[in-house]
Amino acid sequence: MSLLDVSGLGITFGGLKAVDDVSFAVPAGEIVSVIGPNGAGKTTLFNMISGVYLPGRGTVHLNGVEVTGQTPDKLAPMGLARTFQNLQIFHEMSVLDNAVAGFHLRERGSVWADLLGLPSVRRRATFARDGAMKLLERVRLGDLAEEEAGNLSYGQLKRLEIARALAVDPKILLLDEPAAGCNAVETEEIDALIAELAGEGIAILLVEHDMKLVMKISNHVVVLDQGRKIAEGPPEQVSQNPEVIAAYLGADGEEALHAEG
């Protein structure tokens, strides 16, 4: 049984099938990438899996439990965390507080205790703070902990979103273009981080435009085109698939193939 099982998932926006009958699975410790041209439905698929959109058809199973249509705040305690393609940072909070917010489920207590500043609040806050600090160091933002998040660069904010998602202590992590807008060095770092997380047993579902990154780190690639799954398999196999090259990869595909060597 896989950690995440997506079966026959579909949604229609105003008569347009944005995602149609998509199925795949993500086992623990594996990196599964979803690729496809712009408008192929990758982010829509993500939004259905993470509960942001209500799927029109199909099912989502998390660890064997059906979670189709569950809201994101119900999915988080079950171990699903995600990042966003268009950053969703708490801009007016400090970098540290952004990461601490990720500990919400583990640091929350009674509202009364919070209002009265009881010692239990401090205990929980210290736990969350220490944990958040470790995660920030892991994504190399430790030095910027006290900075207001709005002052960070795009690449740094991408990493902050990963740290915040990790604070949820996920079993499965959905990363929506984590390397977009990052330079070569930053992309390498994110690449290494993702591989490391998978090594720790976290299942990773990745949407990424950087073909080099996808082909290098994925165990399994799912190709979408106009909302439909047109191919899936190991990266080497998918990148050789003529249908994939024709439908999507095109010039990029040549590049990717060369990169593969």
Place this chain on the structure above:
Amino acid sequence: MSKWIQLAILAALIAILPVFFPSGYYYRIGALVFVNGIAVLGLVILIGFAGQISLGHAGFAGIGAYACALAPEQFGLHPALALLLGAVLSAGIAALIGRPILRLKGYYLAVATLGFGILVAMTIQNERALTGGPDGMAVEELGLRDLLRDLGWRVSGGEFWYGVCGIALLIGAWIALNLRDSPTGRAMRALHGSEIASRTLGIDVARQKLVAFVISAVFASVSGSLLALQNRYITPDVAGFMHSIELVTMAVLGGAGSVMGGIFGAAILTLLPQVLTVLADYEQVVLGVIMVTVMIFMPQGLLPSIARRLRRTRK
């Protein structure tokens, strides 16, 4: 700045300022600043932390005020207990109307809360037999001052209420500061930043908004109660639209995201009209110009903008 330093500065200001008061009248103005400050603290939590607007919070001040006027008269309840009753009533009503209302966003929410405030003000105006209608009604003496006199501590009415409201403001600021850096406060500030991201972190957005709404209603209610008790008289204006707007303006002008900013805004907007009376006919114009200028050049509010500028020059 740490919670305790902020509270110490506020306490010191409250304690020291009377030294500079030329007459007893200033105690009254001071107490008024504190009473407004308490209501504004509630809005700092609602607007500044949770990012939700209310243009009807004077409605809760009205509930608190008339609880203190009516409960002792009708049921012989002690005025101090009437204050508690008003707070519980406000919390209950806020919890009830908050659920449907807080699903709305932005100006829809503004209009819905506005409607609530008007509803409360209208009810108070129309229930003439009970509330005296637009003429208002008398409020029973709290009685605590007599108790102090019996203990041998003679204080004037002005001094007494300055002290009581000052202590109430301190407690309110302590609660707001506790909340700000607590898990609940952080969840509120997070949903203010991005609702969708908050939800993916497991934050129950609807619940957090409701908690902020209920807490802010209690602050407004206590503020209204203290106003009624110190004036010994109350009119429906306390629940009126203008009062709601005043409170929001104080919070936003002072810096809605900051506890001390909100109190600062309450102080400025309570004192400015008093100071500007020397300008006679131009009072309102100058007040308006000052407010517009502040919002253009310091959109985050007075105190946070000043603090930021100080920090920058120190670097």
